[in-house]
Amino acid sequence: MEGKRQYLLDGLRGLTLISMILYHGMFDLLEIYGVHVSWFWRLPGIIWQQSICWSFIILSGFCWNLSRNPVKNGLVVSAGGLLVSAVTWIFMPEERITFGILTFLGSAMLLLVLLKPLLEHIPSVLGFLGNAVLFFLARDVNAGYWGTEAFRLGEVPKSWYQGWISTFLGFPPEDFFSGDYFSLVPWLFLYLSGYFLYDIVIEKKSFQKLMEVRIKPLEWIGRRSLLIYLLHQPVVLLGLEAFWCVKDMLFKGYGI
Template identity: 50%
Template sequence: MEDRNRRRGRYFALDELRGLVFISMVLYHGMWDLVYMFGHEIAWYEGTAGYVWQQSICWCFILLSGFCWAFGRNKYRHAGLVFGAGFLVTLVTCLFLPEDRVVFGVLTFLGTAAFLTTLLQPLLSRCRPAPGLIASIVLFVFTRNVNVGFLGFEEWRLLKLPEGLYDNFVTAFLGFPPGDFYSTDYFSLIPWLFLFLSGYFLYRCVMCSQKEEPLHFLKRGRAPALRWIGQRSLLLYLLHQPALYVLLHLWAWYFDK
């Protein structure tokens, strides 16, 4: 099986990296459930350390997804599958956990980003990789704070945006949520599309190398368990939160007896 996958060009190291980030995400979500659903106070998690942890997960996932976009065979089908999974998460949380609902979550974003990248590929392919990468990074940095009403990055707020932009559900999807918008997992097109495109252009920069096969070192896997997780990350993503919820309830029941 491994030899056949290698002949098909499977990059095992990328699967393993995705698996590693997935495990980090599961641990983070487990902590989130403990703090916000079960009422445990964990100071470091609610502070800067927890925020950096959360950002490292989403940055890696989105950047890696953009980098791996080129590997897909049926790109529109993949985009639709991921978007549909995101819609399922939204539907289930709105029906059964409205206080912890997910609207425009990471799967919805990744499906949309993959669709737009596929749609715009004829235009994007005309952009030189290095300038495209630089432009994507700059745009991500400058638009990182649009969700909270500013251009800028984190504590650096360059320009306050007009309040009229933050109007409704559609503007929330784009990156301009109104005051009454709420979601426990929110990834709008702006700024995150620019991070996805950073991964897309990073891949193209690497492939512009003069080497015959610049990504050959990524074909050798070293952690089969991580690879297994990474290759099934979408299904496992849909299952991990219900599994955590059940396990934590069993844990609470056992220790509260």
């Protein structure tokens, strides 16, 4: 599919971005305005949040193969991550973001430039399955365990958890806090699963046909995902504040 626009990928990215905006809007309603929605903190909310993360990371790994300049893209996304960190550290220190999703995605894009000569020698199916397994085996390293919460294989040595480099890699000290934290381990394995998935499906006629499906509003959003990501949180907060002010004026005294 060299040179052909794979429209559905833009649409899926746009759909994931909308889901993320709605999730963050719900989070702000609960955390800032005290709205009570119990399911948000339980399994349904966890699944919603994880579906957004997984979709972004797998799509980014998949689309790395389509990038004409992955170094430039990686640097731009990394710069976006630094901007988000700087703004939150200055204006929202209680919700500061260190090593967030943009920092991870930018780092993964740049790292794959270095890894590509090695990755080309790995069969696609083996690479996909191997990285999927590694992702689940390392899923809870941030919390100090190998494996996942439901299937723990043992503790990671505590001596690994110290300093900024270890935090970037996936081994944060106990006092580390970030409102959005995506370390290289385990998330790079999920990114690589998306990278290898590309070679598995790209030549399939059914996939090529599927990529021709167009949902233009979602495509428009998907092609501007970085800009929308950078702007969405202040826009959501302004919208919620405006709504709350109007609600207070209209329903003051009615207990709503």
